[in-house]
Amino acid sequence: xxxxxxxxxxxxxxxxxxxxxxxxxxxxxxxSIGELQQIEQDIFEFALGEIIKSQGGxxxxxxxxxxxxxxxxxxxxxxHTWDFSDMKKKLxxxxxxxxxxxxxxxxxxxxCPKCGSPDFxxxxxxxxxxxSIRGER
Amino acid sequence: MEARVSVIEKRLKNIKRIISxxxxxxxxxxxxxxxxxxxxxxxxxxxxxxxxxxxYGPSSHVILGVKGQGFPEEEKGIIPPxxxxxxxxxxxxxxxxxxxxxxxxxxxxxxxxxxAITQWGSLDYLVIxxxxxxxxxTLDVIRLIKKSEFLVVSTPxxxxxxxxxxxxxxxxxxxxxxxxxxxxxxMTKSSFIQNEVGKLGLPYLGSISFDKNLEESIGxxxxxxxxxxxxxxxxxxxxxxx
Ligand SMILES: Nc1ncnc2c1ncn2[C@@H]1O[C@H](COP(=O)(O)OP(=O)(O)O)[C@@H](O)[C@H]1O
Ligand SMILES: [Mg+2]
Ligand SMILES: [Zn+2]
Numbered sequence: 001x002x003x004x005x006x007x008x009x010x011x012x013x014x015x016x017x018x019x020x021x022x023x024x025x026x027x028x029x030x031x032s033i034g035e036l037q038q039i040e041q042d043i044f045e046f047a048l049g050e051i052i053k054s055q056g057g058x059x060x061x062x063x064x065x066x067x068x069x070x071x072x073x074x075x076x077x078x079x080h081t082w083d084f085s086d087m088k089k090k091l092x093x094x095x096x097x098x099x100x101x102x103x104x105x106x107x108x109x110x111x112c113p114k115c116g117s118p119d120f121x122x123x124x125x126x127x128x129x130x131x132s133i134r135g136e137r
Numbered sequence: 138m139e140a141r142v143s144v145i146e147k148r149l150k151n152i153k154r155i156i157s158x159x160x161x162x163x164x165x166x167x168x169x170x171x172x173x174x175x176x177x178x179x180x181x182x183x184x185x186x187x188x189x190x191x192x193y194g195p196s197s198h199v200i201l202g203v204k205g206q207g208f209p210e211e212e213k214g215i216i217p218p219x220x221x222x223x224x225x226x227x228x229x230x231x232x233x234x235x236x237x238x239x240x241x242x243x244x245x246x247x248x249x250x251x252x253a254i255t256q257w258g259s260l261d262y263l264v265i266x267x268x269x270x271x272x273x274x275t276l277d278v279i280r281l282i283k284k285s286e287f288l289v290v291s292t293p294x295x296x297x298x299x300x301x302x303x304x305x306x307x308x309x310x311x312x313x314x315x316x317x318x319x320x321x322x323x324m325t326k327s328s329f330i331q332n333e334v335g336k337l338g339l340p341y342l343g344s345i346s347f348d349k350n351l352e353e354s355i356g357x358x359x360x361x362x363x364x365x366x367x368x369x370x371x372x373x374x375x376x377x378x379x
Binding site (some may be wrong): 014016031098104121126128 | 140142144
């Protein structure tokens with residue numbers, strides 16, 4: 001359940017940003033999770049809820065909205081583009097799970113489906129970020 | 138806004154000291170020093186973690202004899218598996234030791250992910266096995282691990298020192314704590330490195346002799362603890378209260 005660690009990072013970052021903006025309470029956090037992270041949304045939401053409950057404060061009445069950022073991979077060698085569902089077809093369970101922990105090991109376990117190059121780029125679909133925060137001063 | 142960076146400080150909060158074993162040069166013995174330092178401190182009864190940050194050429198797992206043990210256990214993050222009493226984290230748990238062709242931005246993302254999800258717990262020491270040079274990993278350690286101190290390794294060669302002194306100058310400029318410079322693989326008596334380190338106004342910590350039997354201890358922590366390499370290292374550590 002490393003979802004918990006990522007959920008915590010969202011809330012720490014949100015409180016930090018709220019302090020900077022002098023917000024007294026945070027009403028809403030819009031979260032984006034890269035598709036490659038393959039986050040279990042249920043677990044992630046549960047973790048957010050638990051941390052919010054135990055931490056209270058600025059987060060007491062916060063609503064969280066989670067969006068998945070679709071993945072786009074682009075080959076630097078042949079310019080072909082593809083996404084995670086294409087990639088997944090060739091992955092075994094362990095490889096897929098490894099990418100769930102660290103999306104960048106995609107470069108270790110997969111190749112460009114067209115030319116076989118490992119030199120591609122993750123254009124989108126990794127990481128955990130905050131799209132927006134709403135709150136009251 | 139990237140969220141993972143914010144939680145890193147919290148993950149490292151209960152670690153008393155973080156020592157990055159670094160060098161401007163490859164092949165000088167950083168991984169041997171880092172692994173041996175972790176073993177040495179754990180053997181003295183301290184709580185120790187070892188983090189292999191050499192993502193292209195991880196070696197600490199080879200030195201400690203870690204193989205094929207699957208993904209780390211998950212508990213509010215990932216728990217570094219214990220190896221000879223050391224909490225050991227490395228990218229090899231996720232790469233199956235296959236080649237890792239990462240570019241700089243990917244290296245940074247991996248470091249951020251690992252720092253954000255690894256639950257080290259309370260440690261007396263976290264030792265970081267750094268890759269050579271002053272690229273992404275070094276810059277990310279400086280950016281993300283504010284309390285890291287550097288232990289810098291060089292060989293007696295002018296060639297090594299040329300690269301090592303660049304790292305030293307950068308760390309000095311950025312006012313990063315430098316424990317000192319350790320000379321490794323000494324074959325003859327020479328004060329060249331000591332003098333050069335002195336000119337930079339930095340501590341010279343001592344030298345480790347070339348240990349012709351060292352290879353036999355690779356992958357065998359028990360033997361490594363008894364190796365001549367470790368005896369030399371132990372003397373150096375005594376001088377800096379480690
Ligand atoms: N004092 C020493 N005596 C003999 N061999 C050494 C010594 N220090 C390091 N080595 C060997 O040199 C090689 C490079 O060491 P390593 O720790 O991998 O360097 P780095 O991490 O700086 O690239 C390894 O094979 C290691 O066993
Ligand atoms: Mg090394
Ligand atoms: Zn291609």
